[in-house]
Amino acid sequence: MKKLGFGFMRLPVVDANDATSVDFELLCKMVDKFMAGGFTYFDTAYVYHKEQSEIFLRKALVERYPRDSFTIATKLPMPKVNSADDNAKLFNEELKKCGVEYFDYYLLHAMNRERFEKAQKYGSWEFLKEMKAVGKIKNIGFSFHGDVVLLEEMLKLWPETEFVQLQINYIDWENPSIQAKECYDLCTKMGKPVIVMEPIKGGSLVNIPEEAQKLFKDYAPDASVASWAMRYAASLENVMVVLSGMSNMDHVNDNTDYMQDFRPLNDEEYTIIDKVVEIINSSIAIPCTACNYCVDGCPVGIPIPKYFALYNADLQSLNKGFSPQQTYYTNMTITLPTASQCIGCGQCESACPQHLAIIDGLKLVSERFDK
Ligand code: SF4
Ligand code: SF4
Structure with missing residues (x-):
């Protein structure tokens, strides 16, 4: 299998403020281009695009191609599992949505300690094994946002795990709050292939400082900035697939081009990435993956993620006069609450897989934009 997966996240x-307004015609063309290149892996989830992603996957892929010409990955939405019966209810709903x-x-x-305990309580893993036994699932695994101690506990308790989906990218590789390297090494040691999510960290590894972009462009003028991040993840030997949440035809064309005959990074390219990491680490204020x-x-x-993206972009902006970010923010807050309206309840922080101090981050946003 080729190492590029099409993420339906x-x-x-057509409307940036409506996640359900998927441009179906364009999506079909993107799927066609992807399939024509011999790529076959599609990744969706119950919750993506306000619970519509699986339906769009059915319409754009399942209803247009033979079932044996592609592979589908989707996920049990753990926040919605509140009884043992919910496992089957949600799973059957997903089969139907995907067709x-x-x-x-x-x-x-998105397993963490809390979700792991929930899965134990409601027999979610046992349910996956049952579905595999009756042929409704071919391979079982989990996506993971916890620490390496929890990962080891889970892999020991659930030895049937056939793969693990991890957040891996060059900026998080040695990030102590993500533990990408530690988790990858553990999976490799325990013989579990890895699927990579967030290889470009929600787009933030595309919008990198100009100084860092220049290093990439000087070495390989025709290679996109995103391709460096994708190839970084795909160069890891135990990586089975790297997911890319493609949002337009340019993304598909670019990804399928350099991933067609995949070439791992060489030593010189790794050295350039090390320098880029240094530059980015000194410039990203809030590492939100959106x-x-x-x-x-x-x-x-x-x-929250939109405000953080504006804040990061504003800090990185080379144009020190006019701030387009301030304009975006001002326009958005005509209809949406401002960052200063945060009541500090903490709901968001317990949901954040990046363990970000969101409340403090919103204070920074407010200080910068709420005038
Ligand atoms: S702390 Fe509560 S109010 Fe503030 S952003 Fe997070 S969830 Fe929203
Ligand atoms: S959960 Fe965390 S990483 Fe995800 S969008 Fe919110 S702040 Fe960003």
């Missing part, structure tokens, strides 16, 4: 939309009889890869979604996990639970309705 950031699909093209399939079986899933090639099925994951417990996963949106914090948003639904916010009682005030603050669009």
